Amino acid sequence: MQYIQVTFSFVSIHEYQKDLLINELAEIGFNTFEDTENGFSAFIDQESYSQYNLTDAMIQFEDEFEYAYTVTEIAAENWNEEWEKNFEPLIIDERCYVRATFHSPQPQYRYEIVIDPKMAFGTGHHQTTTMMMRYILNADVTGKLILDMGAGTGILAILAAKKGAKELVAIDNDEVCYLSALENAALNDIHTITALWGGKDVIPEREFDIILANINRNILLDQIPVYARVLKNGGDIYFSGFYESPDLDMITDACKALNINYCDHQKIGDWVAAHFKKLE
Numbered sequence: 001m002q003y004i005q006v007t008f009s010f011v012s013i014h015e016y017q018k019d020l021l022i023n024e025l026a027e028i029g030f031n032t033f034e035d036t037e038n039g040f041s042a043f044i045d046q047e048s049y050s051q052y053n054l055t056d057a058m059i060q061f062e063d064e065f066e067y068a069y070t071v072t073e074i075a076a077e078n079w080n081e082e083w084e085k086n087f088e089p090l091i092i093d094e095r096c097y098v099r100a101t102f103h104s105p106q107p108q109y110r111y112e113i114v115i116d117p118k119m120a121f122g123t124g125h126h127q128t129t130t131m132m133m134r135y136i137l138n139a140d141v142t143g144k145l146i147l148d149m150g151a152g153t154g155i156l157a158i159l160a161a162k163k164g165a166k167e168l169v170a171i172d173n174d175e176v177c178y179l180s181a182l183e184n185a186a187l188n189d190i191h192t193i194t195a196l197w198g199g200k201d202v203i204p205e206r207e208f209d210i211i212l213a214n215i216n217r218n219i220l221l222d223q224i225p226v227y228a229r230v231l232k233n234g235g236d237i238y239f240s241g242f243y244e245s246p247d248l249d250m251i252t253d254a255c256k257a258l259n260i261n262y263c264d265h266q267k268i269g270d271w272v273a274a275h276f277k278k279l280e
């Protein structure tokens with residue numbers, strides 16, 4: 001598969017503007033982002049790339065900041081070299097170590113996750129993934145049935161499985177991510193994850209104890225009624241992929257209308273992750 005790399009450079013950009021731009025690019029299918037000296041690169045597979053969508057997405061930023069970008073095609077075999085050069089191991093709260101296959105193991109950490117991200121989102125480095133992993137590290141997942149919606153590399157499901165979850169369903173509507181979640185589960189010797197390719201329509205009609213969904217505000221708002229149906233009473237939801245204002249209130253209101261109450265939230269930069277609980 002061929003990939004498209006779009007490299008943005010900025011004279012000056014605020015961190016929150018960069019996050020907004022990345023969110024917008026993610027909406028049109030870009031799923032991997034890498035910092036560069038003057039900006040960042042965004043990656044998408046060639047079939048999903050549309051110059052029209054990119055131009056359209058950039059219109060709203062015209063008066064916000066100055067930017068330039070270049071579009072390059074990269075071959076899949078070069079892609080691995082690209083991310084291997086840039087993937088640094090990540091330690092979360094001294095308890096979880098995320099590494100690639102070519103880094104050496106660090107058995108002093110309680111949970112070690114090996115990720116081969118290829119084109120899927122979710123190496124733990126993005127703030128939203130880090131916060132979701134913190135929630136999982138602090139949650140009681142033992143023996144639980146968990147839905148990981150928008151699984152990307154499967155990193156959240158893999159961490160929950162390593163922490164003793166009984167069974168996990170990891171869903172992504174991007175085929176590359178679905179295949180990546182399967183591959184990473186195998187890489188971590190996890191056999192309790194069922195990966196499914198699709199959106200809310202493929203969520204099985206089961207009673208989940210916990211739902212994890214790091215996607216974005218609009219998709220979460222669209223999917224909350226389905227989550228509410230398949231979450232058992234007293235079950236927990238952990239969401240990320242949105243901002244504090246106005247997103248958190250919108251998500252809180254949508255959940256409340258379905259008997260799912262806000263518990264708390266975390267923030268890194270402008271990104272938010274939030275915990276909700278369904279009434280008993």
Ligand SMILES: C[S@@+](CC[C@H](N)C(=O)[O-])C[C@H]1O[C@@H](n2cnc3c(N)ncnc32)[C@H](O)[C@@H]1O
Binds near residue numbers: 031153155
């Ligand atoms: C921000 S990434 C999160 C990946 C990983 N769970 C993490 O926390 O790092 C969001 C993922 O949601 C997937 N996605 C986007 N829209 C979706 C939808 N409607 N249904 C299922 N997955 C979706 C994307 O393909 C992407 O892999």
